[in-house]
Amino acid sequence: MPVLRVALDVPLYRLFDYWSESASTVDIGRRVRVPFIRGEKIGVIVAVLAESEWPREQLKDALEILGDLPPLPPDFLDLCAFAATYYQAPPGEALLQALPAGLKKLNPPKRQAGRKAKAAKPLPSPPLTDEQIAAVAAVEPGGGFAVTLLHGVTGSGKTEVYLQLIAKALAQGRQVLLLVPEINLTPQLEERVRGRFAEVEVVALHSELADAARERHWRAAFSGSAGIVLGTRLAVFAPLPRLGLIIVDEEHDPSFKQQDGMRYSARDLAVVRARQHDVPILLGSATPSLESWANAGHGRYRLQTLAKRANPAAVLPQVRLYDTRRMPLREGVSDGLLSAIRERLERGEQSLVFLNRRGYAPVLACPACGWVSRCKRCAANLVLHLADRRLRCHHCGFEHRVPPACPTCGNQDIHPYGRGTQRLEAWLAETFPGARVLRVDRDSVKSRKQWEAVLERIHGGEADILVGTQMLAKGHDFPKLTLVGVLGADSALFAADWRAPERLFAQLMQVAGRAGRAELKGEVIVQTQYPDHPLFAALVAHDYPGFAAGQLREREQAGFPPYSFQAVLRAEAPEMADAIAFLKAASGLPPVAEFPDVLVYDPVPMRMARLASLERGQLLVESHSRPLLQAFLPRWREAIEQLRAPGKLRWHLEVDPFDF
Known part of the structure; x- marks a missing residue:
């Protein structure tokens, strides 16, 4: 059996055959060093065959079967193969991405013994409910x-x-x-x-x-x-x-x-x-x-x-809705929320003000000529980060220094509009000068060590008011935190993404759950202009089953998942016309006509139509049957691969998409 079938991490939907005189079936699952184009690669042997469909003179010799590790087990290979098939990914990409980087390097660094994990403090098992x-x-x-x-x-x-x-x-x-x-x-x-x-x-x-x-x-x-x-x-x-x-x-x-x-x-x-x-x-x-x-x-x-909290002294927090149509706001914060924060400060308890928008302000603009700090590479605005005087795009990473005057008209009186966590942190520090205000977002916490230090400060009582994004919304237990105030939740209520209500409800339930997890009672204040919205009614009642039932009825009526199954073909190119033309050509390929029960929609620009200097379009594919969609996708993908496309155009298929 001299032929090795090898998976390589390359963007091709195929496996590669190599010749090896010494190989046998016991080598299936081992890594192998092979020549590829003008270099070498590390691959994984997925089969050992008696012969190849290619003639012997076209097969290159495998350079070395690596024996520093036992063969990868069949269940691992099967899981990667399933993932590649279901998600329409190159088989080598699916398999090799699952391995640590050191196992894929031609010349891996010398392995050293790691430090022994610090012994954790033994924790007893509490009584169960x-x-x-x-x-x-x-x-x-x-x-x-x-x-x-x-x-x-x-x-x-x-x-x-x-x-x-x-x-x-x-x-x-x-x-x-x-x-x-x-x-x-x-x-x-x-x-x-x-x-x-x-x-x-x-x-x-x-x-x-x-x-x-x-x-x-x-x-x-x-x-x-x-x-x-x-x-x-x-x-x-x-x-x-x-x-x-x-x-x-x-x-x-x-x-x-x-x-x-x-x-x-x-x-x-x-x-x-x-x-x-x-x-x-x-x-x-x-x-x-x-x-x-x-x-x-x-x-x-x-x-x-x-249905109940594990601590018998802890109850679910009371959720209050503040109708912001009928009350003045200062920096987006109502007087009622400020009073509630002040009460917690007097009692020595902690408060969390939740705003899922980092930076100082979402936009910098000129009131004289209307100039706005837009990203040159994306269909998005540059966010003002005042601490280091930079304008940053949170989508592509582009950044620029804050201009001293309007780049268009020279007006020096340019203003930040809207608010992010940095601006809110600064204003709360001014409003409560004796309070210790701690901001927790991707800008202030960039590593695990920083995160552990922040958690230690919170648990040690070194913060009175937390200002945070979704980083603080889930999985954390702060015994002294009794108040959560939510700002800016309304923007997701009417988003174009049909998953937005589900995400918003989950986010609000999670952040609300940070309050009152111990003996101290919790309170949640949600500022909204739509207090009569059914989502907020379910939130006040802590009624996830009721919310889910309503959402599932709507999805069934609209034919959205889980009552249908979807895939999206996306294309990106320097020009939107090229991306849309490619998608249009894909929608007319023969497999589309062969599967009448698979619905192929017209191509449209993505919601974030421009990202990192590339224009992006998408085409939705939908079916009432998962097996039918799975039968269609590989045939369609193979036909798409044969399409002639501009050199700088890139495309991919996503199965069970989560974003549109």
Whole structure:
């Protein structure tokens, strides 16, 4: 069997054949060094064949089969192959992106032993509520495949349910995969997990790890020495020989969807992986995705509910709506919210003012001629960051110094309009001169160390007023935080994206859940011009089931997911006309006529029509049947590959799109 079939990380939808005299089937799953074009690449052997469809003289010789690692297991190869097929990605890209960077380098740096993780403080197991006991009993590691949706209100003790289930799996000698949506959620959770399971090796897998550390952790998972793997979306591919349980925390979170390369959903692949291994999977959230909620309603998922907070002294916060049409605002803040903050300061409690817009102001403009600080590369405005006197685009990263005068008319009296977290922080510091105001956003917290330092300050009582974005909205427990004020929520109510209400409700429920999680009672104040909107009525009542039922009715009437299945073909080019022409040509290809039950819409510009100097268009494809859509997409993609397109045009297919 002299022919190796190799997956390479190249943007081609094919595998490559190489000649090797010494190879055998035991090498399937090993990495291999091969010549490619005028250089060399590291690939993975996915098959060993007796012969190739290509003649021997056209096959290049493989240079070296690497033996520094056992072969990648068949289940890992199968999961990557499934992902490539379902998400219409090149097979090599799907497989190689799942490996640490060091395993893909031709000359990897010398591996060094990592520092031993600092011993965590042992944490006892608290008594469980009746609801928690029922939730733990409903999931049995080793009991076969089943999907359980854990709907628990904020503060209901979902994490404790996770820890109890992890203990059950470890007792059976199994490994556990625990997925979280964002890196900033891992420090607290990792500390709790290490504290509870001090005798078990726990490794983290996320993008902020250095390459060497990520490879060490990956190897620990692969070898089976790590009992618990805690990670973000890419960790769904971590090979685990003794996998017994998968847990997905905040399963609704958009961060589980990869937005470049192979655009996969880690949550959905986690379900596929659980079925593949015949193990249970738990999806946890205070605001489940509507797809998961519909699956529970139809009996495909089991539903477990935690309706009360785990701390018997803690109750859900009272939510108040302030009608801003009838009250004056100062820097976007009502007098009522200011009074509530003042009361907390007098009582020594903490307040959080939530504004999901970082920077000082969303735009800088000239009142004389109408000049606006627009990004030259995107269809967006440059955001004013006054602290370092820069104008920045939050979409493409372009930045420019703040001009001393209007670039158009020379007027020196240019003004910031609107407000972001920096402006709000400065104004609150002036309004409450004795208070310690702490801003938490992507500008002030850029690394894990900074995040850990911020958390330490908050827990240590070194901040009285927090000003934050969605970084503070989920997964955090601040015992002294009793007030949450929400600014600027209305903008998402009437967005063009039909998922916007679901995202807004989840965001508001999550940020509201930060208040009153201990013995101190919590209060949430939402400033809005639409207090009669059904979304706010459900928020006041803490009624996720009612909100979800209304949204699902609307989606069923409109034929939106989960009542249909979608894919999007996107194209970007220096000129919009080229992108639209390419999409128009794709919409007329033969496979479209061969699948009459697959609806192909007309091409349109994307909502962010220009990004990083490229014009962007998209074409939506929809079907009532997932298998039918999956049968159509590869045929269509192959036809698209044959289209002649301008040299600078780029395109990609996204299955189950999350943004439009």
